[in-house]
Amino acid sequence: MEADEFRVNGYSEIEREKLNLINSTYKNLERLENYKNETIHFEKQRAKSSHKRVFNKPYKEL
Incomplete structure (x- = not known):
């Protein structure tokens, strides 16, 4: 039971990361x-x- 909980928590942490x-x-x-468009x-x-x-x-030289 404890191993299953540990495994599930590990998978959840991996998914969060x-x-x-x-997102990053x-x-x-x-x-x-945005930088490209500004450039x-x-x-x-x-x-x-x-x-x-x-x-x-x-025209200025005339």
Whole structure:
């Protein structure tokens, strides 16, 4: 009886740890996705700014 209880408690602990790992991994992936999107947004803004500078430069030289 005691061995069965010990085994069940062990399995429960393993399942809890597994769920914690899954949740932690999900949160990390979500955070990485947000960083990726912020980086893409920043790079797009930088490209637009660079494009404007290059495009407007000939007009300033006239």
